[in-house]
Amino acid sequence: METPSRTKIIHLLKRTDFGTTVLVKGWVRTRRGSKNISFIALNDGSTINNIQIVVNMNAFSEEELKPITTGACIAVTGTLSQSQGQGQDAEIQAQKIHIYGQADSLAYPLQKKGHTMEFLREKAHLRPRTNTFGAIFRIRHHMAIAIHTFFHERGFFYVHTPIITGSDCEGAGQLFQVTTLNLYNLPKNESNEIDYANDFFGKQTGLTVSGQLEGELAALGLGAIYTFGPTFRAENSNTPRHLAEFWMIEPEVAFNEIEENMQLAEDFIKYCIQWALDHCMDDITFLSERFDKELIDRLRFVLKQNFIRLSYSQGINILETAVNNGHIFEYPIFWGADLAAEHERYLVEEHFQCPVILTDYPKEIKSFYMKQNDDGKTVRAMDVLFPKIGEIIGGSQREDDYDKLTTRANEMNVPSKDIWWYLETRRFGTAPHSGFGLGFERLLLFVTGMANIRDVIPFPRTPNNAEF
Ligand code: ATP
Ligand code: MN
Numbered sequence: 001m002e003t004p005s006r007t008k009i010i011h012l013l014k015r016t017d018f019g020t021t022v023l024v025k026g027w028v029r030t031r032r033g034s035k036n037i038s039f040i041a042l043n044d045g046s047t048i049n050n051i052q053i054v055v056n057m058n059a060f061s062e063e064e065l066k067p068i069t070t071g072a073c074i075a076v077t078g079t080l081s082q083s084q085g086q087g088q089d090a091e092i093q094a095q096k097i098h099i100y101g102q103a104d105s106l107a108y109p110l111q112k113k114g115h116t117m118e119f120l121r122e123k124a125h126l127r128p129r130t131n132t133f134g135a136i137f138r139i140r141h142h143m144a145i146a147i148h149t150f151f152h153e154r155g156f157f158y159v160h161t162p163i164i165t166g167s168d169c170e171g172a173g174q175l176f177q178v179t180t181l182n183l184y185n186l187p188k189n190e191s192n193e194i195d196y197a198n199d200f201f202g203k204q205t206g207l208t209v210s211g212q213l214e215g216e217l218a219a220l221g222l223g224a225i226y227t228f229g230p231t232f233r234a235e236n237s238n239t240p241r242h243l244a245e246f247w248m249i250e251p252e253v254a255f256n257e258i259e260e261n262m263q264l265a266e267d268f269i270k271y272c273i274q275w276a277l278d279h280c281m282d283d284i285t286f287l288s289e290r291f292d293k294e295l296i297d298r299l300r301f302v303l304k305q306n307f308i309r310l311s312y313s314q315g316i317n318i319l320e321t322a323v324n325n326g327h328i329f330e331y332p333i334f335w336g337a338d339l340a341a342e343h344e345r346y347l348v349e350e351h352f353q354c355p356v357i358l359t360d361y362p363k364e365i366k367s368f369y370m371k372q373n374d375d376g377k378t379v380r381a382m383d384v385l386f387p388k389i390g391e392i393i394g395g396s397q398r399e400d401d402y403d404k405l406t407t408r409a410n411e412m413n414v415p416s417k418d419i420w421w422y423l424e425t426r427r428f429g430t431a432p433h434s435g436f437g438l439g440f441e442r443l444l445l446f447v448t449g450m451a452n453i454r455d456v457i458p459f460p461r462t463p464n465n466a467e468f
Contacts, residue, residue, distance in 0.1 A: 003077060010047035013089050018082050024051060024092060025075045025100075027129055031068055033057075038065055040094075042076065045128070048135050048286045052083060052091040064097070070111055071103030071129070117455055124459055124468045132290065135283035136448050136456055139276060143444060144228070146275035147249055150268055151226045156251060159218045159225040161211030166203055167418040174233045175206035176244075207232035210437060211250050213369075213422050216398060219252035219433055220425050226251040228440075236463055240452040241341070241390065243441060245461035252435035258371075258380045258397040261434035262357050265384050265393050266307050268438070269355075273299050276447045284447070292449035298387065299447065307355040307384070315358050318351055319343055338365045339383075341390040348385045356385045368412040369422075370396040372404055382436065389446050395436020402426035 006023045026044030033039050033055070040053040053076050055065065068074060078092040085091075105111070109123050110130060120127045127133040148158065164178050180200040181187065187195040196204045211227040218225045227250045234244060251264065276284060277299060288295040319333045331340045339358075348356050360373060361381040370379035384393035399405040405426055409416055416423060444456035454460040459468045 006075075008046040009042070009044045009049065009051045012051055012080065012092075013047065013049055015080060015090055016082075018080055018090070020080045021077065021095070022080050022092060023075065023077050024053075026051075026073070028068055028070055028072045028074060028103075030070060031065070040068060040074075040076075042074070043129075043131075043134070045134055048131060048138075048282050049089070051089075052085070053078065053094050053097075054081075054091055055094045055097070060094070060097070067099055067102045068097070069103060069105045069108075071105075071108040073100040073103075074098060075100065117452065121454055121460070128458070131286060133455075135286050136444070136450065137458060139280045139283050139448055140444055140456065142279045143272055143276065143440070143447065146272045146279075147226075147228060147440075149275075150271045151251065154224070156224045156226045156253075157218070157222050159211075159215060159222070159227055161208070161214040161218075161227050161229065163208055163230065164201075164205050165208045166201065166205050167213070167415075174209050174235050176232050176234050178205045178207060209233050210248065212252065212435060212437065213419065215250050215252040215435065216422070216433065217425060219254050219435070220429070220431060223255075224251070224253045238463055239341075240454075241442065241445070243453055243457060243460055243462060246453075246457070247440035249438045249440060250435060252433065254431050254433045256397075256434040257432055258359060258382060258434060261395055261397060261436060262307075262309060262359070262382055265357070265382070265395065265436055265438075266355075269384070269392070269443070270303055272443060273303055273447065277303075280447075287448050287450075291451075295449035298449075302355060302386075305354045307357050308352045309357045309359065311360040312358050312362065312378070312381075313360065315339070315343075315347055315356075318347060322346060322351070336362050336364065344383075344385040344390040345387070348387050348390075355387070358383050358385060363408075366396070368408045368414050369398050369405065371399045372408070384436075386442075386446055389442050392442045392446065393436050393438045395434065397432065397434040400426060400430045400432050402430065 004021055004023045006025055009024060009026060012022060012024060024042060026042040029041040029043050029050050031038060031040045036057050038055040038057060040055065041050040042053055043050045075098040076092060076094050077096040078094040080090050081093050083089050083091040110126055120130065128137060181198065187198045189195045209231055211229060215225055215227050229247065230245055231248045232245050235242060284296060313335065316333065316335050323329065323333060329342050333343055359382045360378040362377060363372060363379045366379050366381045370381050372379055380397040382395050383391050386392040399408065402423065406416060406423055441453050441456050445453055448456055450456050454462065
């Protein structure tokens with residue numbers, strides 16, 4: 001008998017050419033059976049669904065089947081047949097079984113269903129073999145494709161911004177340092193400061209917290225660009241929504257003002273959610289049944305809504321009214337305060353029951369590069385706030401006036417010598433422009449319904465955690 005080439009389970013399950021000999025390879029989810037017949041549920045990662053392998057015990061011995069336990073990796077050659085059981089999916093009548101790797105049932109950690117998410121995080125090397133993480137990582141892939149497709153279709157160019165950077169303009173103290181200096185014997189200058197002249201780049205460097213500044217340079221030449229890459233923040237916030245290493249998508253568009261920026265953000269998120277419903281329904285349905293019954297309704301709901309747009313000041317009024325009416329927040333709320341997740345979620349989930357885009361924040365709580373409004377107090381920032389997540393996008397129209405930008409950088413102690421190149425774009429052919437950053441894992445939290453950001457990235461990096 002000629003051995004057929006391997007077919008993926010996602011394709012096999014749709015076939016109806018019963019009687020054909022096929023070859024399938026994958027990992028055993030379960031094996032059950034009786035004296036006469038044994039059933040193996042096999043999964044190869046191509047779909048959430050398993051294919052059933054039917055093993056007639058006339059043709060196989062107990063001894064042969066014994067090593068085929070949960071987690072083992074096997075290849076099965078057999079006849080494609082119509083399942084007698086539920087549904088009309090194809091199944092395989094086994095003719096030949098090859099065992100690639102056994103999984104000792106006493107030692108293999110993923111035996112039963114219903115392991116806790118915490119337990120599975122400790123088994124991050126094996127969790128891609130679970131239904132849940134198979135579903136999540138397939139959705140993660142599809143969302144990446146959706147993002148590239150969205151921008152490509154609209155004429156945006158994908159730009160690769162550097163991962164190692166010499167400027168920390170975004171946030172104080174969030175930079176992971178990159179160095180080849182000997183930490184046990186640091187070179188010092190006369191004033192006993194570390195002498196970075198001898199470091200690899202001849203200056204102090206770190207891992208980027210955002211590709212935006214370089215993205216702006218590209219947009220002011222290519223017109224419309226986006227970045228999609230890893231970003232790093234040494235923020236010690238141990239929350240279900242923060243990672244130390246996460247992926248960010250940052251479009252930047254010349255000639256866009258804040259209103260067009262808001263529209264782009266709204267269209268972009270809706271496109272991604274629609275893509276998920278169109279391409280990932282099996283996985284989303286599985287996650288919804290297992291974790292979050294309202295997931296699909298919530299995705300559809302967001303697609304139907306026009307996101308509410310209002311100013312930070314209006315948002316503060318609503319929150320203050322809520323406090324006056326007896327609502328209790330953990331953190332104080334007043335004009336000038338940075339909004340905590342509880343405030344963002346109050347606006348979205350209780351007050352409007354709709355995604356919200358908040359604009360025109362006090363300049364003190366936002367970055368130096370945001371365009372200043374005429375009131376002298378606020379900047380043209382926009383945060384997109386989502387149910388269950390809080391902030392999913394942060395962006396702004398950028399300050400395009402050279403003097404205003406340099407003055408603000410100085411006021412906020414951003415060293416001009418580190419960003420001379422950024423400032424120069426406002427000296428030569430400056431243009432109004434806008435952009436934003438979407439946290440990829442925050443989008444995935446929303447689309448998968450997962451509660452913890454550690455569960456939507458294969459190998460999470462968080463304080464005290466860089467295993468795997
Ligand atoms: P937050 O207030 O939630 O910490 P931020 O104001 O620091 O967010 P930005 O600097 O505007 O966020 O970054 C843009 C986007 O990147 C955010 O809207 C969010 O989706 C995502 N993001 C920011 N920090 C993290 C993080 N530590 N882990 C995962 N995603 C993040
Ligand atoms: Mn932050």
